[in-house]
Amino acid sequence: MWPFRRRPSDAEIARELRDHLELEAEELRARGAARAAPLDARRRFGNLALTTEAVRDVWRVAHVDQLWQDVRQGWRALRHSPVYAVTATITLALGIGASTAIFSLGDPLIDRPFPLLPESRLVWIVRRSPSCASCASTPAEYAALSRASRALSAVGAASMWRGTLRDAAGSELVTGYRVSANLFSLLQAPLAVGRGFRAGDDASGAAPVTVLSYAFWQSRFHASPGVLDSSITLGGTPHRVIGVLGRDLVFPTQSDAYLPLTLPPDAANDHTAQFLDLFGRLAPGATVSQARAEAQGVSAALAREAPRTDSGAVLAARPLSEFHTDDLRLLVLPLAVAVALVLLAACVSVANLALARTSVRRREFAVRAALGGRRGRLARLLATEAAFIAIAGGALGVLGAAWGVHAMRDTVPASFAAFAPGWVRMGIDGRALIFTLCVCIGAVIVFASLPIARATRVDLASVLSDGGRGSAGGVHGTRLRSVLVILEVSVAIVLLSSAALLTRSVRNMRTGDPGVRLDNVLTMHFSLPSDVADSAKRAVYRHLDERLGEAPGIVAAGFATTTPLSNNFQGVAFTIPGQPPPANGQPNGAIEQDVSPDYARVMGVRVLRGRGIGARDVAGSQRAAVINAYMANRYWPGRDPVGETITIGGDPWTIIGVASNVYHGGLDEPLRSEIDRPIDQVPIATGDLEVLTTGDPSRAKDAVRAAIASAEPTLAIGSMLTMREMEARHVSAFVLMSGVLSVFAAVTFVIAIVGLYGVVAYGVAQRTREIGVRIALGAGARRILRHVAGGALRLTAVGIVIGCAGALFFGRLLTATLYRVTASDPTTPLAVAGVLLLVALAAAIVPAWRAARVNPVIALRE
């Protein structure tokens, strides 16, 4: 108990005792008994060795030996009740592992997605309008904000860019951003080599320059320093490489190369084109809310200036860390709440187990106390046991967390991870680990102190006399445990019903028809040099169509402006002669889809009326358009639109057919009008190429690449994805979430049932004598059964009521992630409650049956 006081060495003890003898001998000598002195002193001292040993014992017992003794006793005690030890350890490990893993998500994804930048001083500007909650801004807004804002010391812009890198190795489609010249200095972005853009780089007519991302520098140029100041051909123009961004810097999303953003001189008057992501740096002393207020003022001023186009749009400044994390927040917040519930359930369950164990051991404690075991010692013994479980549970939990983090990181496809800069950095978070340890220690304190408080309050006489079956103490303990069981049941209900909701939602997403073929399709971006003539483009389409069709494993290939589900579509404005224009004065809009004849076949788009786009729709023939069923129904309700005409860019286009609907965003987004036109009549330089394969499309990648490189080396391709991967981008996060929640739910369900069983079984064991009396007085078996099982069901019912309330509340957190399922729908919690009630009944029946079969004679004699 006093571990810091130095223990004297054996030599020291011996020396002290020898001194004593010598001093005594000297005194005797001085008194005259010279000769016999040493002997007499020794004799008077008694047995020297015995005393030395006694002194040594004083120290020994307190130290390692006693601790060791505790450890051994604790270990022995746990080994004698392996069920308790294993259950408690696993429960704790589950709670700790799950929480560490989930809380490890928070830092890289939510709190600090851009750790290399001074995030706290950076904001991004989001444009909110009735039609779009989070959109890119217009050049007019950029100009106005740069001019007017005082809270922001600088405002920069970035705009997504896609182009071709062409060199001796061939053509490659690269993606990146055009950024304003001040953006990198505004961000204080670290550079690996060279410099970032500076004023003048973006002047029209300035020598073209580019900054590469570190990942692209490594993968494409093998991190060769010679690339700096060399010239690479991007989009057909030589660009000088002036720098490489710092390692691991991903901004704003994964990019290959950055170019300066050059806006036309009259850009400040452009109120319509929304293509700029705006970023700002807070002026010293300024806050995000000041910047937000200013941005609002700027949008109000713009709305007055150009009321038709800018009304309804509001700019808002938000911390940079929230860029791209809105979706993730939707996921991580419910998971964090869920995991906190799991942790709660785990702690409650361990406490419950510990309580049950103490109750069973009351007699043992009483005997120990009667034999002189001190309370402190008893408490230490219990604490050692608790520490065993906490250490084992904590260690297992950390292992589980490491596995969980890796599993989550690998479950999410790269295409999804690309949008969350922090995803690749995900690992066990140090703070989460410390949090875990705190929970661990907290759990030890909680579930060690509960039994200690109870065990050391043992009333010897009563426990020993009634054999531990005292009614008063038992009832008291059972009440506490009942409360804990109610808690467990309600947590289980919350998690079970939310897991059920999410699972239904994911199933709806999966079974919902996106309108396109998902299997055996490989998609990629393509890009042709911008200076290629339209006739040459047509030749490329046709040539590649043939060559790909001949390649092994490939059935057909189709060109399109955009791939369904890619969320990468653009709009086309049209008017319908004879129909009044929309009330707001704007033209009608539809998704623009320019396709080659084989596109519909590759993607499995069906023709519902008329005909699809075919080989005869070439340049010079009648301008043909296929519209989707949604558009047909919207503009020609109840009529056949085939043969009607629409006007696009002043030209009349004849509707030749109606095609089935295709989702271009996620399934949870509304359907939109779509106009498909023949690629020969609208020759596009960039777009997507869809390839139908005979087998696994991911295996066809090399064949496709080789066929294109040999047939059309000027056509650059990039971002190859199978349609399944494209789909996964929408679904995988929800699949991951529903999977995690289902595991959590299953764990808490088991915990709750085990807890319920424990309480009922223990209650029966406690009340054997009482039950015996009841039976002796004439209570029938059925009555006893009903009595015991009824108690268990009452507990479950209370837990269910609390749990259902919690489930409705938790469901509201989930609303945004649900697809075709309503969170407030009471059927899910009720169904879950029904199941839980049945299982609870089964768990209660076993001990209740045992109670009903109590033999009163034996029970009363015991």
Added chain:
Amino acid sequence: MTRREKLELLQGTLDMMILKTLIFGPAHGRGIAKHIQQATDDLLQVEHGSLYPALHRLERQGLIAGKWETAPGQKRELKYYRLTAAGRRQLHARESKWRALVQAIGRVMQPAAES
């Protein structure tokens, strides 16, 4: 020299006496034993086998502190014990308890003297 009958120590009183002895200043084990012996007129002969375990127990509990030092007028280094602040508090507590006990026992043993 007639040998007087040794008195048996009441449990716990040795610790108290050691603490009391040390209130007059640091002392080594032999010094403490001698002091108790002399103060009780040789009535109490401190068993050495119990003196040293007691000293070390008190040291472990932090009530006294031991230190090897050479006292003025001594030739050699001896282990001297001194009272710590905790020891002083403990002594007061034990002393008052002991007084109460002695008084109580006294009332039983000598009821007449009380009235």
